[in-house]
Amino acid sequence: MRLIVIGAGPGGYETAVEAARRGLEVTLVSDGPLGGTCLNEGCIPTKSLIHNCCDKSLPLEEAQKAKAAVVATLAQGIEQLLKPVTVVQGRARFVGPRRISVGDRTYEADRIIIATGSQSASLPIPGAELALTSSSVLELAKAPESMVIIGGGVIGLEFAGIFNSLGTKVTVLEYCPGILPRFDLDIAKRLKSQLMRSGIGIVTSAAVTSLTELPDGLLEVSYRLKDENLSLRTDCALMAVGRRPVVSALNLEAAGVEYDNKGIRTDDKMRTSAEGVYAVGDVTGGIMLAHVASYQGLRALNDICALEDRIDFGIIPSVVFTRPELAAVGLTEEDCKAREIPYRVLRSNYRANGKALASDAAEGCLKVLAGEDGRIIGCHILGEHAAELIHEAAVLMASGLRIEDARWIIHAHPTLSEILQSALRQ
Ligand code: NAD
Secondary structure (H helix, E strand, O other): OEEEEEOOOHHHHHHHHHHHHOOOEEEEEEOOOOOHHHHHHOHHHHHHHHHHHHHOOOOHHHHHHHHHHHHHHHHHHHHHHOOOOEEEEOOEEEEEOOEEEEOOEEEEOOEEEEOOOEEEOOOOOOOHHHOEOOOHHHHOOOOOOEEEEEOOOHHHHHHHHHHHHOOOEEEEEOOOOOOOOOOOHHHHHHHHHHHHHOOOEEEOOEEEEEEEEOOOOOEEEEEEEOOEEEEEEEOEEEEOOOEEEOOHHHOHHHHOOOEEOOEEOOOOOOEOOOOOEEEOHHHHOOOOOHHHHHHHHHHHHHHHOOOOOOOOOOOOOEEEOOOOOEEEEEOOHHHHHHOOOOEEEEEEEHHHOHHHHHOOOOOOEEEEEEEOOOEEEEEEEEOOOHHHHHHHHHHHHHHOOEHHHHOOOOOOOOOOOHHHHHHHOO
């Protein structure tokens, strides 16, 4: 069977590699570098900067070099993995139901998977084009003296941490009443106060209205806070108000693939409205996370190969790589209330954990939400290594183990993993 994959981010290249492993004849088309946003201007470069700037206090110049080296190493790895795949560089455009053109060549396949990802969204306000994006900010050679970040979501807060540790005076302007609107309110509030204590300015309920270039080269960012019109003078501004799917250049009409401004519509098997054409990852406008794209690619491939699929998209861990880290899986308290799901909360604190105290990581908390049947329906962690700890909660959720049973699993002492056990033992 011939498969074309469009897009070389995690949703595209990982699916292409797995398809080739399963014996499909695979062509991967990409108009950008292998690894997509995740490797080149997203997950990986930011994690390298966070590690080198926030944890190791390196200056930006050195951190940029380390970042480039990590990206290059991983890009080589992807190139190796893609050996059994025909890689075509260029922009794919549908010219028929299962036919695309790239430059002056046409390619046909039995199945096509669209994984073209997303790009930074902007605000429809005067001067929006003066702001940096999450891509261009990664190229800064020197840390600016001041930076206004528009949007207190995941991207905004991760960059706030990086530049704050480089000595930049950072102010985050968030439209909603709290940062990270989709995360557990109580945990997001705690993160906000910890970030503010670290020196980051955060203004919530702030609606940015315009950006203006001043004669002295600075930018003026104007915003409305309740009934007041306020402004900040800053060296630069970063726009971090979400991302939008990349669909426009695909000529989806030629294939009969339905889409709207939220992205390409799919069913739960990632099938689009056109037979044999699938869409995965950010381009579908759902949860924009690299790991979701990869598993959606696997889901599409399992459907193509008629293989059993037990991926549970109800259990998606997500992490905000601030210092401290925030990690979550499953429902928040707000979700439970909105859906009228009865739940109880079990909490524990880092400061009661020996390993946390011994390693200077006493600031932090963990909260488990359990349903009426004793199964875990959500877990939220703020603190050191939350990004790693969250996966135990994901495994417990996937196994369907009740708290009464999970609390008997022996955990090594002294470890941060005991923090989850302490919550379950209540
Ligand atoms: P986001 O949706 O996480 O956050 C955007 C924020 O901007 C929200 O808090 C929103 O309320 C705010 N906002 C919207 N309009 C505004 C306005 N007019 N003024 C001020 N604030 C405004 O989006 P993002 O941070 O841009 O990230 C994009 C996507 O990339 C997300 O889906 C995110 O999950 C993903 N991402 C994930 C990671 C990670 O997993 N660690 C890292 C980076 C990005």
